[in-house]
Amino acid sequence: MAQPNHFRRFMAIWLLSSAVITPVSIILLAPVIPPGNASVQAAGHVTDNEVLLAMSIPVLLLVVIYLVYAAMYFRESSGAVSEGPAIRGDSRVQIAWIVITTALVLGLAGYGSAELINDGAGSGQGPNPAFPAAGKPLKVQVIAQQWMFTYRYPSYGGIETPHLVIPDNQLVQFNVTSIDVIHSFWAYQLGVKADANPQQNNIAYVTPTKLGSFSIRCAELCGIWHGYMYDTGRVVTASAFQSWINSQQKKFAPIAKELPPYATTYLPTPSGRGT
Amino acid sequence: MSATAVSAGVTVQRPVWRRLIGFNLLTAVLLGIGGYYLGWFLGHQVKGPSYYYEADVDENDVSLMLAYILGVIGFLIGLGFLNYPVARMFGRPASLREKEAEGPSRYFGLCTDHKVVGMQYLIGIGFFVFIGALNAMLIRVELLHDTSTTFGPNQYLSLVGMHGTMMMGMMTSGILGPFANYFVPLMIGARRMAFPRIEALTFWLLMAAGFILVSTVFFGGFPTGWTGYEPLNDQAVMGMDSYICFFALVGTSMTLLGLNMIATIITMRAPGLTWSRLPIFVWSVIGTSALMVLAAPTLIATLLMATFDRTISTSFFVSAGGGSSFLFENLFWFFGHPEVYILALPGFGIVLELLPVFVRKPLWGYRLGIAGMLGVSLMSFFVWQHHLFVSGINSDLRPFYMLSTEIISIPTGFIFLCVMGTLWRGRARFTVPMLFCMAWAFNFLLGGLSGVFLSDAPSDTDTHGTFFVMAHFHYTIVGGLVFTFFAAIYYWTPKMTGLSLNERLAKVHFWTMFIFFNTTFTPLFVLGMKGMPRRVVAYATNLVPLNRWVSINAFLLGASILVFIFNVVYSLVIVRKPAEANPWHSKSLEWQTPTPVPVNNFEQIPVITSDPYDYGEPLTPRAEPVPAGG
Amino acid sequence: MAEAAGSAELAQVPAVPLGVEIPPEPPEVGSRQLFLGGRMLAGSALFFFMAFGFAYFYLRSLDVEHMWKPKGVSASEGWGAAIVIVLVASGLLAVAAGRMMGKGSRAPQAGWLNVALLSLLLGLAAVVLQCIEWSTQSFGPASGAYASVFCGWTALYTLMVLGALYWLEIHIATEFRARRHPAPHSDIADPDRLIQPGLDAAVFFWSFTVGLGILAWAILYPISS
Numbered sequence A: 001m002a003q004p005n006h007f008r009r010f011m012a013i014w015l016l017s018s019a020v021i022t023p024v025s026i027i028l029l030a031p032v033i034p035p036g037n038a039s040v041q042a043a044g045h046v047t048d049n050e051v052l053l054a055m056s057i058p059v060l061l062l063v064v065i066y067l068v069y070a071a072m073y074f075r076e077s078s079g080a081v082s083e084g085p086a087i088r089g090d091s092r093v094q095i096a097w098i099v100i101t102t103a104l105v106l107g108l109a110g111y112g113s114a115e116l117i118n119d120g121a122g123s124g125q126g127p128n129p130a131f132p133a134a135g136k137p138l139k140v141q142v143i144a145q146q147w148m149f150t151y152r153y154p155s156y157g158g159i160e161t162p163h164l165v166i167p168d169n170q171l172v173q174f175n176v177t178s179i180d181v182i183h184s185f186w187a188y189q190l191g192v193k194a195d196a197n198p199q200q201n202n203i204a205y206v207t208p209t210k211l212g213s214f215s216i217r218c219a220e221l222c223g224i225w226h227g228y229m230y231d232t233g234r235v236v237t238a239s240a241f242q243s244w245i246n247s248q249q250k251k252f253a254p255i256a257k258e259l260p261p262y263a264t265t266y267l268p269t270p271s272g273r274g275t
Numbered sequence B: 001m002s003a004t005a006v007s008a009g010v011t012v013q014r015p016v017w018r019r020l021i022g023f024n025l026l027t028a029v030l031l032g033i034g035g036y037y038l039g040w041f042l043g044h045q046v047k048g049p050s051y052y053y054e055a056d057v058d059e060n061d062v063s064l065m066l067a068y069i070l071g072v073i074g075f076l077i078g079l080g081f082l083n084y085p086v087a088r089m090f091g092r093p094a095s096l097r098e099k100e101a102e103g104p105s106r107y108f109g110l111c112t113d114h115k116v117v118g119m120q121y122l123i124g125i126g127f128f129v130f131i132g133a134l135n136a137m138l139i140r141v142e143l144l145h146d147t148s149t150t151f152g153p154n155q156y157l158s159l160v161g162m163h164g165t166m167m168m169g170m171m172t173s174g175i176l177g178p179f180a181n182y183f184v185p186l187m188i189g190a191r192r193m194a195f196p197r198i199e200a201l202t203f204w205l206l207m208a209a210g211f212i213l214v215s216t217v218f219f220g221g222f223p224t225g226w227t228g229y230e231p232l233n234d235q236a237v238m239g240m241d242s243y244i245c246f247f248a249l250v251g252t253s254m255t256l257l258g259l260n261m262i263a264t265i266i267t268m269r270a271p272g273l274t275w276s277r278l279p280i281f282v283w284s285v286i287g288t289s290a291l292m293v294l295a296a297p298t299l300i301a302t303l304l305m306a307t308f309d310r311t312i313s314t315s316f317f318v319s320a321g322g323g324s325s326f327l328f329e330n331l332f333w334f335f336g337h338p339e340v341y342i343l344a345l346p347g348f349g350i351v352l353e354l355l356p357v358f359v360r361k362p363l364w365g366y367r368l369g370i371a372g373m374l375g376v377s378l379m380s381f382f383v384w385q386h387h388l389f390v391s392g393i394n395s396d397l398r399p400f401y402m403l404s405t406e407i408i409s410i411p412t413g414f415i416f417l418c419v420m421g422t423l424w425r426g427r428a429r430f431t432v433p434m435l436f437c438m439a440w441a442f443n444f445l446l447g448g449l450s451g452v453f454l455s456d457a458p459s460d461t462d463t464h465g466t467f468f469v470m471a472h473f474h475y476t477i478v479g480g481l482v483f484t485f486f487a488a489i490y491y492w493t494p495k496m497t498g499l500s501l502n503e504r505l506a507k508v509h510f511w512t513m514f515i516f517f518n519t520t521f522t523p524l525f526v527l528g529m530k531g532m533p534r535r536v537v538a539y540a541t542n543l544v545p546l547n548r549w550v551s552i553n554a555f556l557l558g559a560s561i562l563v564f565i566f567n568v569v570y571s572l573v574i575v576r577k578p579a580e581a582n583p584w585h586s587k588s589l590e591w592q593t594p595t596p597v598p599v600n601n602f603e604q605i606p607v608i609t610s611d612p613y614d615y616g617e618p619l620t621p622r623a624e625p626v627p628a629g630g
Numbered sequence C: 001m002a003e004a005a006g007s008a009e010l011a012q013v014p015a016v017p018l019g020v021e022i023p024p025e026p027p028e029v030g031s032r033q034l035f036l037g038g039r040m041l042a043g044s045a046l047f048f049f050m051a052f053g054f055a056y057f058y059l060r061s062l063d064v065e066h067m068w069k070p071k072g073v074s075a076s077e078g079w080g081a082a083i084v085i086v087l088v089a090s091g092l093l094a095v096a097a098g099r100m101m102g103k104g105s106r107a108p109q110a111g112w113l114n115v116a117l118l119s120l121l122l123g124l125a126a127v128v129l130q131c132i133e134w135s136t137q138s139f140g141p142a143s144g145a146y147a148s149v150f151c152g153w154t155a156l157y158t159l160m161v162l163g164a165l166y167w168l169e170i171h172i173a174t175e176f177r178a179r180r181h182p183a184p185h186s187d188i189a190d191p192d193r194l195i196q197p198g199l200d201a202a203v204f205f206w207s208f209t210v211g212l213g214i215l216a217w218a219i220l221y222p223i224s225s
Ligand code: HEA
Pocket: A059, A063, A100, A101, A102, A104, A105, B227, B340, B341, B343, B344, B386, B387, B388, B389, B405, B406, B408, B409, B410, B412, B413, B414, B416, B444, B445, B447, B448, B449, B451, B452, B454, B455, B456, B460, B463, B464, B465, B469, B472, B473, B476, B477, B480, B481
């Protein structure tokens, strides 16, 4: 039987196509990979996704090309039952596979951890962040309740506003909490997501780098109107932020007196049904 | 318990009315209803009618809980499950009602024949999964529009919750229930399961659970999705109790199913069936069962805590009383993650079991496959916080959970290597079961790789709680489990029914399902990346076109299932073409028994001399050049 | 094809009609099944109560709203100790009964029966004590996190005790019945194979339950303050 050397042929096809398809698709996709570059953290996520793509496209191609190859060459086209070679394994292939996948996985985990340790990558880190971002942050408290977000600025007298405005190129520390059930504060373009838990403070860092608005969504099921719990925030220049916060201080001065003093958490309102 | 002393009594034909009295399904339903109202009544005696929210709604969790519990107990009594325990309590050896009944009626009651239970499971689970699929279709109807149109927000959430919970609850036993119950004893050369009554119990518990979950529509549904997060759970109306009760019963059923499987496989293998000759499907059953035995009790405990919170005002999860919502999240996912591998592992087993038959080669890398399955089972207990990356729980442990989650890819990769190695230089016949196995490899690969994206905490910050996650798990569950479920159906129907399914319709089913599955769920990755949150009725307008596309394809996917159902009705009810004895020329033990399989399976217990994969022509040293393998 | 998998005659096995008795497994298989079943059930129970143990330590470490254990919430050490002592005594007696029963076939002189009976009664006494404790305790399930764990745990643990005792009881009942109707007239064809392996597993499960009870006691009483 003049069998072609399937192993070499397949490897050649795979290596070649990976070498072409992986960089091409990453280059093509790079501009559209969410969440974009509206903040340092978001840009980090994009890089992260690129790394993941670079790892997974070859794996994807390996299996998919193999399946197609097998369907083309390793079939009994007559449909009759005929026996194949009784190969039960090959320890070299197995060892190579184990080594390579292990290396990939460790590499990925290492890279992801490095990314995370940098500044928490915009995700909620609980009350005592293990991976704080460097710099002096502007604190903004996000208070979630069924079914809206409100925001308090502790360094501006703890005023509470219904809108989120933050200055650009400034490290912002979101202190996310809830006064009833679990919600999740998700600023899509900024690459920030942190659950709002009752009686818990959840800190996330972000450094916005682009002026403009970003959408805010509740990302954890919180009851009937969860689907309508969204909002829009704005990133403005530092001076615009100053004037905005001053106007807010004036506007909400009467209400500010009624507010409970600023705290990291507030006593949850008793759950809806009582007992 | 296995020592059943059965007297083979002569059956006398009795009048119909007389046969309706006794331990059967009718009695069970009546007692179930009776128990339900008794519980309802008692609950109101204990707690009194209480009115919240709207004045015309009677919100009394105690009474609904009691109603469900007593209802289930009544149902089980009616079926005759208490006869044996009560008899033993008085020292009698076994109740006489336990023997295998005759005729079709044995499919409608307590039957301790594992083959009957397997068929019962297949039909029962199929029924409830169909309901789950209908829910999915309704979800897609609503998501045609970016605002609430067909359903109100509360109805939508109930639909999502019912869909997710029903599917998860039923599909956990989706392969173990029908196929492991039916075929594990046949594959290992046993005549029954280790605990036949428990085997029957697992099935009927599941059925009771299914109806309880459906009954949630009468109590306002539940707004929490399948995860049931606290404290929303505590706040929710009575429909939540249906969810709790459903999952607790499913958990009980799972625990017992797993326990029974392991005891059977360890103690009842035929002589000569050493561990290294065990069919790989049986190994996957072992892995799954171990997870079931250990993970499901945690779920039950968690749900009991939730019940206590809702009924007797404890505060496990309510922070005003010293509880914490984190506790629920941790406990739920400690169960929840093993649960997803309970879904995936039997699929691995089916694929590796079927491939050698159609490729006419031995299973490539048998030991590697086992290592993969057991590795996955073990690892799955150490990854649960990857569902909680942004929750603020133990955020300093995230690098660990990231690593452990990604490490699971390694044993999962073993399965892929086995698949590829088995295909290597095979003589594949692309019959329908084989096609479903190939599709598994493609779908699960996409699902698994998207899981790797999720396991990366920085990347998960964007995708958590979006349709990306949703696409991930539909790729792993529908693409991974449901496809192998159908592979198993097509593969084993000739054995289970003695009839063959129409090949042409089956191919139509496969191709439509494969194509529309992918066209439905691939765009969801994009949708998720673009910011489509889960469990919402209202979403951003720019996502409408993609969502419409997905919905339309989902309907087509649903239609492909109708092709399957048509095929079943057409081939098994109308045409009834007898199947060949061993249509796939399998060497596995179950195909060597006559069809229909006799009640005692084997007249004589066989002696096993090799593993079931000795296909293929012996290798002559020269013929095969060395680089053989994937 | 058939040769490969098993014996060649398999394919010619005549179909057996429905309703036919399946010959029981050999006794040693039955006993291994019960052995394994008992251990696995114990594993499940362990994970079940582990959830409560986790809740205990987790809520205790968080002490949300200082509601872990507000003033006035403390379980009575005396009752706790009484319950656990009775449980341990019962467990030890059960183990002793298992030993006296011996391996293989059950000893005809059967001193084990009385010991097992005593163990059963002590187990029930523990349940009664638990009920008394509930009715006298100063707090209810709604008084904070510790109270929640305490009430939830003791209630479910008591259910488990009842289950384990039931398992013990069926063997005692079978033995009584087998003695009342000795061999030829008995409806118990083979008491040996019904009692011995079953008792083995039941004793294991009961002693496991008692062990869990000791753990529960240690967590709920001495170290809770
Ligand atoms: C059958 C079910 C199933 C399976 C098998 C998996 C498998 C995996 N899952 Fe998935 N998952 C779910 C069902 C499943 N999941 C469900 C239901 C949810 C959501 C629950 C909810 O919130 O409602 C979820 C959610 C979920 C999350 C949380 C997302 C979030 O909410 O933020 C994460 C994060 O880490 C995750 C990761 C993974 C990983 C890494 C795997 C891995 O096991 C995948 C491994 C497989 C491969 C990687 C492919 C094959 C391997 C190779 C070809 C080898 C080479 C590969 C490499 C070296 C990478 N899953």
